Amino acid sequence: MISVRRIIVGIALAFTGYLALRGLWWTEPPVQPLVIVAALSLYLVTIWLCIFWEPRRAQIPSPVDGPPTGLIGGSRTRLPRWAGVMALASAFIVPTAIAVAVRPEDRTDPFATWYLGGIGVLMVIVMVRRRPWVAWIGIAALAVGSIYWMGLVNAMSLGLVGSIVWVAATQLMLLSIDRAARDTAQLAQLQRAASAWQASQSGRQRERRIQVQRALAVAGPVLTRTVATGGALTDEERTQAHLAEGRLRDEMRGPRLLDDAVHAELERARRRGASVTVLDEGGLDGLDEAALGVIRAELAETLRSARSDRLYIRTSPDERVAVTVVGRSASGETLSDEDAVDLWREIDHPPTR
Structure with a gap:
């Protein structure tokens, strides 16, 4: 040639x-x-x-x-x-x-x-x-x-x-x-860089579609019932709407923290009247399902014993801490920013093998 x-x-x-x-x-x-x-x-x-x-050993760039x-x-x-x-x-x-x-x-x-x-x-x-x-x-x-x-x-x-x-x-x-x-x-x-950006956008689009499907699955029945009754819901239906709203926020703000056990504990906390905020602010990227499973299990155990009026669950970018759970309870008859912190739990990253 x-x-x-x-x-x-x-x-x-x-x-x-x-x-x-x-x-x-x-x-x-x-x-x-x-x-x-x-x-x-x-x-x-x-x-x-x-x-x-x-x-002989020359390498061609x-x-x-x-x-x-x-x-x-x-x-x-x-x-x-x-x-x-x-x-x-x-x-x-x-x-x-x-x-x-x-x-x-x-x-x-x-x-x-x-x-x-x-x-x-x-x-x-x-x-x-x-x-x-x-x-x-x-x-x-x-x-x-x-x-x-x-x-x-x-x-x-x-x-x-x-x-x-x-x-x-x-x-x-x-x-x-x-x-x-x-x-x-x-x-x-x-x-x-353009290929990586396009791939990330495709991933985000898939993630948004999944979140929309989850939202429809969670809120669809409640919305259908609300429209059918003209907003005249029973107390149980209102409770279900409140729980559906909370679950929808959880799915959109912190999907990597959720599994069936965590969902159940979050729903239990809301049923007893607690205000729950779940935020994924980074720090869990690159973890496999096994590591996420350990973190979720420890989170569910923490929520199971929680009695706080307000719960804040946030992921952490810290190298050691994966998730921080903070609970605050009212010092008086109403909730305020001066509430006492009665729960503070840091869930560490699982040790790597």
Whole structure:
């Protein structure tokens, strides 16, 4: 299967091969051909290592984790330091070696100027492998060496400008890729947040439907009887309406605290005339049914022995306390805010296994 990485690697190999052949295509016999061959060998080994070398334990980050590292597309890791040192060595050695190996009048011939493009390609690969400082130092070394041996005008006209432009364009392209990767990561996070919000809204909608069904089950018969009699209810029916109202409030304000035993004790407290308030203010999230069962059983036991005129049952966000039950009784003939607290019970979270 042909991938973008393979295409880019193939182009890089073809270009380096062309430059190597150009360096061996002598129009005039060089003074030291072995030096030229050695310089070409150093160049080819270095650039092939920069293209293919990858540490075995390197892990490739996904676009969500951050910008890609390595070859365009993020499929390679950062260039090792020792390979960067070899690339710098080539940038410093090759121009001088070629210039020394040929006659001074041949230093502007194609077989003696191939390194202007060759080192430029090498530094482009180093830039792609995420070593920008190495790439720019290598370009600076290439500029100094070529200008020293062939002059500023010849160096600029024979390929130095192109190499500088290649490296600069590559860095700009990588910056664009990194920005696109960051944008992709942000969009992925926003998508996950939107999915989570949609899931929570769906859960709340299901919970509201369940609460409406419970309300209809609890209050429906009483409302039907009230409408049928025109509001003329007996004392027992009024009591049932009061109990239905209280049960409906309990179902809407604290459904996680309720089971049959708790329902029965709440109804018993209301039948004897107590005012009961049930509020779920958080703190029970993440508890399984077994833990909730323990809390409900202890709550039912607490309500069973309660004799207070007003009962307040609240969940607690405290790490230790799950539910707080407070009972107050009238100090006089009527209930007021000055009533004495005659019941205080904190129900702890069950120990985790």
